[in-house]
Amino acid sequence: MxxxxxxxxxxxxxxxxxxxxxxxxxxxxxxxxxxxxxxxxxxxxxxxxxxxxxxxxxxxxxxxxxxxxxxxxxxxxxxxxxxxxxxxxxxxxxxxxxxxxxxxxxxxxxxxxxxxxxxxxCAQNVDSAVILTLGTGVGSGVVLNGKILTGCTGGAAELGHMVVEDGGALCACGRKGCFETYASATGLIRMAKEAMAQHPESLLHATAAEVGDVNGQTIFRAKEQGDPTAVAVVERYIHYLSVGIANVINCFYPEVVALSGGIANQGEALLAPLREAVAPQVYGNQYLQTHTRILGCTLGxxxxxxxxxxxxxxx
Ligand SMILES: [Zn+2]
Missing domain, CATH: 3.30.420.40 (ATPase, nucleotide binding domain)
Structure with a gap:
């Protein structure tokens, strides 16, 4: 069929x-x-x-x-x-x-x-998975037992709008400190611009001036070159991303949490430190035999x- x-x-x-x-x-x-x-x-x-x-x-x-x-x-x-x-x-x-x-x-x-x-x-042969798309906002979908979680209106799984920093950055939805305002590409770029304003001497600032703009790639590249400002920005970004993902795991304990969107293209440079940041925030982490796998999406x-x-x- x-x-x-x-x-x-x-x-x-x-x-x-x-x-x-x-x-x-x-x-x-x-x-x-x-x-x-x-x-x-x-x-x-x-x-x-x-x-x-x-x-x-x-x-x-x-x-x-x-x-x-x-x-x-x-x-x-x-x-x-x-x-x-x-x-x-x-x-x-x-x-x-x-x-x-x-x-x-x-x-x-x-x-x-x-x-x-x-x-x-990426979640083939898996019964439960949560997919997060890190783009302009944070898109999300939850699959449990092979079925989409819709809620009673089809509006379920708007994970981008759970608050990870009460009183934090204003979200388009009207709340403050939504996951999406920190974990989206837009959030990463905002945090980078804040840090650049405080550190005009940073490599991040110089790279952005050279390229004419700042984006996920320039931020991660400056971090790989050891620029302390970029390292701090990426650490802050991964912190918020890990808080949101740990919340998601604590709610659903899916077999897989997978990331898509531009930032996810960083691959292991993002995923390895992210896994490390998520683990201690997962409820009962040290007692469990099975852990949620955090992966990159593969289908685009x-x-x-x-x-x-x-x-x-x-x-
Ligand atoms: Zn929101």
């Missing part, structure tokens, strides 16, 4: 025909013309589904899943709120079904991506598409 997965983003709609094992057979994408309104976007999604299904026996398509940013209810089919798409209370399922003729299952895009990594990526943007395709089987 094959499935069609759609990953709806603010700038593009990506889709694929995927086997039940999570292998991509055929891919397609188109721009998201969100300025033309949700009905138009639903028609674009339906067009993509039709194009992907072409050449396949309709009986061989086991279902269609759509991952969408925001608070997405599979039980009602309604996208309650999506900041990226500027949608409120849009019946996405009804619209896509009307234009495509296929029954559609829905999930939040980060939740779908987490499922993708469990089906075919394909995670969202593969996970969406698996929604008909994993919701």
């Amino acid at each position: 094959h499935y069609i997965g759609i990953d709806l983003g603010g700038t593009s709609i990506k889709g694929a025909v995927v086997t039940e094992g999570g292998t991509i057979l055929k891919e397609a994408s188109c721009p998201t013309q969100r300025e033309l309104g949700p009905e138009h976007v639903a028609r674009e999604i339906a067009g993509l589904i039709t194009a992907l299904a072409e050449g396949y026996d309709p009986q061989a398509i086991g279902g269609v899943g759509v991952g969408c940013p925001g608070i997405v209810e599979d039980h009602s089919g309604i996208v309650r709120y999506s900041a990226n798409l500027h949608w409120e209370n849009f019946d996405l399922r009804a619209a896509v079904q009307k234009y495509s003729g296929y029954t559609v299952r829905l999930a939040n895009d980060a939740n779908a991506a987490a499922l993708g990594e469990v089906v075919a990526g 943007y394909h995670a969202g598409i593969i996970g969406a395709a698996m929604l008909p089987t994993a919701l």
Whole structure:
């Protein structure tokens, strides 16, 4: 049996025909013309589904899943709120079904991506995993016993908005000190800029002036060269990341916590000190025989598409 997965983003709609094992057979994408309104976007999604299904026996398509940013209810089919798409209370399922003729299952895009990594990526053959995407914000998805944790509204697993520093940096959500304000790439860059202002003599400052900007790569490079300012910034970043991840482990004790997004590309330079910082914060750590593995994700943007395709089987 094959499935069609759609990953709806603010700038593009990506889709694929995927086997039940999570292998991509055929891919397609188109721009998201969100300025033309949700009905138009639903028609674009339906067009993509039709194009992907072409050449396949309709009986061989086991279902269609759509991952969408925001608070997405599979039980009602309604996208309650999506900041990226500027949608409120849009019946996405009804619209896509009307234009495509296929029954559609829905999930939040980060939740779908987490499922993708469990089906075919870094958390393959694992029952429980938490995936964190360290980008502009912190995206997250929780898979328990092979199923996406949705909560009663589809809004569950917004781990980026747990507070790790009460009274800390103001988050876009209105709270202060959210995990995302410290553990995102944006948070790392803010902390680096604060440190650079205090240490204009640092290598970090000189590198940033030379490159014209500061980003995750320049920060980690200056740290590897032994610049004390960059070392302190990375240590502070890893501290907050470890607090959030230890909280996540204490809540779910998943087999895997995996990181994706630009900062995760640092690989072991990030993961090795992170594991060391997380371990003492895990409840009962010294008594347990099994420990959560902290890994890098492997599927990139394909995670969202593969996970969406698996929604008909994993919701
Ligand atoms: Zn927040």
